[in-house]
Amino acid sequence: MRSVAWSNNCLTLLNQTLLPNKVETIACNDWRRAAEAIRRLEVRGAPAIGAAAAFALVLGAREQAALAFPEFKSNLQETAEALRQTRPTAVNLFWAIDRMLAVLEGLPDTADSAAAIQALEQEAITIADEDKEMNAKMAAFGASLFTSPTCVLTHCNAGALATVDIGTALGVIRQAWKQGNITRVFADETRPLLQGARLTAWELMQDGIPVTLITDNMAGWVMKNKMVQAVIVGADRIALNGDVANKIGTYSVAVLAKEHGIPFYVAAPSSTFDFKIASGSDIPIEERSATEVTSLGGNCVAPQGVHVFNPAFDVTPHSLVTAIITEHGLLHAPYDQAIHQLSKLCK
Template identity: 70%
Template sequence: MLWNETCFQLLNQTKLPGKLEYISCSDYKVVADAIKRLEVRGAPAIGAAAAFALVLGARQIQDKQGDFLSNLLIIAQELRETRPTAVNLFWAIDRMLSVASRYKTGDNISHIIDDLEKEAIAIANEDKDVNRRMSEHGATLFNTPCAVLTHCNAGALATVAFGTALGVIREAWSQKKITRVYADETRPLLQGARLTAWELKQEDIPVTLITDNMAGWVMKQGMVQAVIVGADRIALNGDVANKIGTYSVAVLAKEHGIPFYVAAPISTFDFNIKSGEDIPIEERDADEVTSLAGVRIAPEGVDVFNPAFDVTPNELVSAIITEYGVLRAPYFDQIVNLKNRMKGE
């Protein structure tokens, strides 16, 4: 994503790997639609995009009749409704609104917008630093060279830069601790095939693409020694919501005695929910399942269940990698300590 003070540009991830296409956004609704359509996706990237969308929206209502702050809250609510599971979206919006709340009705609107822009830029810049720190902590989990499996896409495309799970992989690869990456294709929208494989190929990191239902056999054959994925929301007890199919991979990893790691920034933790039972799971359009690359592959009228995410119970998670270090069970205690640490900063 690129910000040039007047226009926000997003790389259209639905066009990859075939085409590099940027979406120019001068209207917050364009960003909101891009989030809904997965043109921008990945929890940290969605959060940063929503922050810049609020800046665009603030400019759009600058001369609108009525109370500026009330109108800004309406825009914020529209953005909240784009995707319900990725908590970074709500975290970024709340952070932006906290800046706006410092002002009162009648204050200079230009000053509010300037401060909103500064905050959005800070969110983006912090994400870059967070990913680097997380990657360094995650690389310490790999002591001997090994192959790893990942699901969906948790790379630079899913963040502002570098990535969460793929960031750890990049760092560990640079330290010669990872020899190969097995990437699940990740049905129904193939983020692993289209995005993860593309990112790794760009950096000449050895990658083997597999279908989702091959993961168990790959583990059985001893072809991977660890799994690392990203997250869209983490509860207080360490339950992890991530792209649908992650739970299956975690169960398989447990069966084969393979560590299952999650890499996520603090902005992905939801300190307000006790367990994964409280995480809202987005269900998407049936067309994503019944069609592939625009070609229908299922009978007309067939019933479809299409949750975008699932929840992996904390007992299946070997460690959670954050910018503050690596967390291990019991997760509730560690996450509460982390929450208290955040309050003190």
């Protein structure tokens, strides 16, 4: 099941807020509905958000088709700014929008709107196609880390639902499973929105990969009892020094892995690296509604009016990361040097 699809000038998104109980798609015929889907987490995962935003800009461009190019261009830049406001942490969102606007800026002032729309659509398709290629390359590089039967733990969802194709962390797991080197996956439920329980467990079961669901606060005990030999997660933004922003709870898992001598791997495409920021302290952390914490399955589980702190992400220091898996290969410490070399490949 594809999380993001484009056909006949319509962006189709798999509504991930309904999984696993209901499989339903959202037909986005205008950019506002796509923006709403990103904001509501109906589409989620950094690479999938980037692809969705790119196609949303194509929808926005089509709305301006009758305008002269200067006004077309100005209006589309306003649409891009509105899309930027949907999710502040996942850098793929900004990366994809910047790529689309670069195409727009590269057109001559004499261009017409029809030519611009065609160029933007092709760029969005390229972004989606590149994500598939990056997933496949990451899977191959990541699987090379597993040379014997291994039980792994993962947090949140970094699979096909979070990307355009097989996933980042789950893409690696899928490839290593095919090679006979994954025996079981422990999936943290990932409170408060349960992406591990609702999405990761569902994806792995669809593939027939053995999965055991645990609550987030069981991870340490699972490690202490030597039930897992590695951790692999995705990322939403990685700083120049190798600090990694990912779904809230990832930092705790990394600390536990370090304590128990378990390697902690991060799988992320180059589009998830923010080459403009020095460290994780510069990464904006999205805070979400209190009701995500005070309610569970639509039922209130906390006292009325209680104060809530609900950051959607945390930052894992690079010192806790064993290796970062990219489509260009494996990155190891010192990460500032490795990521500097990666940035040269991405120019």
